[in-house]
Structure formats: structure tokens, C-alpha cells
Amino acid sequence: MKKIVLMIIFLLASIVLFACSQTDSEGTSGEGTEETTEANTEEKPELVLGLTNWTSTLPPTEIVTSILEEMGYSIEMEQANLAAIYAAMAEGDIDIYMDSWYPQQTQYLEEYSDSIEQLSPIYDNANAGMVVPEYMEDINDVADLVGNESMINNEVIAIEDGDPAMDELQELIDAYDLDVELVNSSEGAMISAAKASTDQNEPILLYGWRPHSMFNELGLKILTNKEHPEYFSGSSIHPLVYNNVNEKAPEAYEFLEDLTIPIPDMEEMIIKIDAGEDPEEVAQEWINDNRDRLDDMLKDNQ
Structure with a gap:
């Protein structure tokens, strides 16, 4: 009889120990899941985009705004003239500007070279x-x-x-x-x-x-310019970023570095906006038409 009682006590103790070990394991696993979830849902920083009143600035700015918001960034726009935008970028008050013409804006790029980085062109051969x-x-x-x-x-x-x-x-x-x-x-x-x-x-x-x-x-x-071709010999148009964007928003930085928009697409969007279409909807239409290419870019930058 005593042997039976001892066996029952041993079995009960084993069950209790097993249950405790499972609880500890689940608790540890849950903590890891919470940590992973927190890492995956970590808020991305707000980015400020500069916007001039030029028609060539609006389409790429709207496109980038939509894509960056898809990526989880909060976007704010600041409208100003060109000189004010460069000055604000130099102070870190504006993170991104999408319509820097080179070489026409060289003087600003040189003046603020310690604070501003010029990325690869969105399009070139702009006359x-x-x-x-x-x-x-x-x-x-x-x-x-x-x-x-x-x-x-x-x-x-x-x-x-x-x-x-x-x-x-x-x-x-x-x-x-x-x-x-x-x-x-x-x-x-x-x-x-x-x-x-x-x-x-x-x-x-x-x-x-x-x-x-x-x-x-x-x-x-x-007009052509055959006698003095050193003037208006063609431009490339670039995104500009404040010099901490690569660290602050690396995925956004890589996307901006890779983005290209053909000049005919730019002119088509400008014509639609000038005709009264909503700039955000025009940009979204271009995004939809180029979704596969954009998704490939975003996948490469993850």
C-alpha cells in the first residue's frame, strides 16, 4: 500500500514540474515575440519635404510623399522659394528637396556642401x-x-x-x-x-x-545656342537630402537614390495638374502605372 501511495506522489510531483517548465518556456517565448513585434513596429521618423511653386517640383514631391508614407514615414511639406529651401536644409529643418537643377544651382550646393547631399538624378538631359x-x-x-x-x-x-x-x-x-x-x-x-x-x-x-x-x-x-554652347548646355535634376537622412531614414535614402522619372512622364503629369487634376491623384496614377518597378526598388532596399 505504501509503495502505491509513494508512486502516486511521485507521478503528481512529475506532472507539476512538467507544467511549470512549460509555463516558463511559454513565458520566455512570449517575451521574445513581444520584443520582435516592438522591433518590427518601431515608428519611423517624420521627414520634411521642401516644395517650391515651380510646376516641375510638384510631381516628384507628390510621388515621393506617397511612397514614403507607404513605407511608414510621416511626411510634412514646407513650401518656400529656392533660396529659403536651401537655407532650411542647411539647418536640418527640411530633409528632402526633389527639384535640384544641376549645374544651375551649383552656387547653393557649394555654399551648403557641409550639410546637403546631392543624390543620383531623377532625370537628365533637361533643356x-x-x-x-x-x-x-x-x-x-x-x-x-x-x-x-x-x-x-x-x-x-x-x-x-x-x-x-x-x-x-x-x-x-x-x-x-x-x-x-x-x-x-x-x-x-x-x-x-x-x-x-x-x-x-x-x-x-x-x-x-x-x-x-x-x-x-x-x-x-x-532656341539653340550654337555660338556659346557653354550656356544652358543641359541639366540633370536631383533629389537633395540633409546629411543625416542616410542614418535617420536609410530605406528612404536608398529609395531616393534609385528613383527615376522619364521626362515625358514628368510633362504628362504637369499637363494634367495644370489642367486642374489633383496632384496627389496624378502622382498616384503614375505610381500605379509603375508599381512593379517601384516594388522591386523597395524590395531591394529592405
């Missing part, structure tokens, strides 16, 4: 320079303007004085000794003046760049 309507058939090169300055009221209408491209435009005027005055205004005012002239088939000279909707909507052309 800029003096622009006239296509119906000005005898004016195809800047040299054709010499002696014909009165035709365009001795002025070239351009954008804000703070843009470095305006310095290059003035140098181009001086190189050809053109009797024209550089008239600075906003992009919107310049396009309004161009529309007023083209509606009446009147001559006009302005500054222009591709990608832009003006060429499709107003029938404009960029």
Missing part, C-alpha cells in the same frame, strides 16, 4: 534657355535675335531673380550683346504673359525649361 513661339519661324537660334530685339519689345520675361539660372540667362544676353532687358517675375506671371502673346500671335521672348506644359499648351520652342 532650358531662351524660348519663343513656334510661329516665329525665322528665330531658331539665340543669334537670330541680334538686330531683331525690337520685335520682342527689347525684353526677355523670366522667373524670380533668386534663381541661379537667371544669372546664367543674363550672361547669355551679354555674350550675344543683345539689346534686351531681363524682366524677372513669377513663373505664373511669365506664363500668363506668354499666353497673352500667343493668343494674338505676337512675338515674345521668355525663359523656359523642360519638363513643362508650356511647350504643349502654347506651342513654344527652345
Whole structure:
């Protein structure tokens, strides 16, 4: 009888010890799961994107905003003129800017080289320079303007004085000794003046760049520049990042480094936005059309 009792006690003790060991194991396993979950759901930092009022800035900024939000980043936009954006980036108040034209903005890049990093181009071979309507058939090169300055009221209408491209435009005027005055205004005012002239088939000279909707909507052309090809010889357009973004948001940094957008796609998006379509919806449509390529980029950066 005593043997039976002892055997029962031994069995009960074994069961209790086994149950305790299972509980400890489950508890340890649960702690590990919680730690993994916390690591996977760790909040990503907020990123601030700079935005100018140029039409070429909006499509890539909206595309990047949507993709970065998909990646888990919180995004804020700060709109300002170009000089203010560079200054804010140098202080770390803006993390990303999507429309840096090289070499036109070299002076800013050099001034803030300790704080700002230029990434690989989103697109290149972007032309800029003096622009006239296509119906000005005898004016195809800047040299054709010499002696014909009165035709365009001795002025070239351009954008804000703070843009470095305006310095290059003035140098181009001086190189050809053109009797024209550089008239600075906003992009919107310049396009309004161009529309007023083209509606009446009147001559006009302005500054222009591709990608832009003006060429499709107003029938404009960029003049060649054969005698002084050192001016407006083509540009590449780059994302800029504050110099801690690679550490602060490495996945975002790699995505920006890899992103490319063809110029025809840029102009198509700009035309849609200028026609009144919602910029966010236009960007999302481009994302949907390029989803496979974008997903491959994001997968490579994980």
C-alpha cells in the first residue's frame, strides 16, 4: 500500500514540474515575440519635404510623399522659394528637396556642401534657355535675335531673380550683346504673359525649361545656342537630402537614390495638374502605372 501511495506522489510531483517548465518556456517565448513585434513596429521618423511653386517640383514631391508614407514615414511639406529651401536644409529643418537643377544651382550646393547631399538624378538631359513661339519661324537660334530685339519689345520675361539660372540667362544676353532687358517675375506671371502673346500671335521672348506644359499648351520652342554652347548646355535634376537622412531614414535614402522619372512622364503629369487634376491623384496614377518597378526598388532596399 505504501509503495502505491509513494508512486502516486511521485507521478503528481512529475506532472507539476512538467507544467511549470512549460509555463516558463511559454513565458520566455512570449517575451521574445513581444520584443520582435516592438522591433518590427518601431515608428519611423517624420521627414520634411521642401516644395517650391515651380510646376516641375510638384510631381516628384507628390510621388515621393506617397511612397514614403507607404513605407511608414510621416511626411510634412514646407513650401518656400529656392533660396529659403536651401537655407532650411542647411539647418536640418527640411530633409528632402526633389527639384535640384544641376549645374544651375551649383552656387547653393557649394555654399551648403557641409550639410546637403546631392543624390543620383531623377532625370537628365533637361533643356532650358531662351524660348519663343513656334510661329516665329525665322528665330531658331539665340543669334537670330541680334538686330531683331525690337520685335520682342527689347525684353526677355523670366522667373524670380533668386534663381541661379537667371544669372546664367543674363550672361547669355551679354555674350550675344543683345539689346534686351531681363524682366524677372513669377513663373505664373511669365506664363500668363506668354499666353497673352500667343493668343494674338505676337512675338515674345521668355525663359523656359523642360519638363513643362508650356511647350504643349502654347506651342513654344527652345532656341539653340550654337555660338556659346557653354550656356544652358543641359541639366540633370536631383533629389537633395540633409546629411543625416542616410542614418535617420536609410530605406528612404536608398529609395531616393534609385528613383527615376522619364521626362515625358514628368510633362504628362504637369499637363494634367495644370489642367486642374489633383496632384496627389496624378502622382498616384503614375505610381500605379509603375508599381512593379517601384516594388522591386523597395524590395531591394529592405
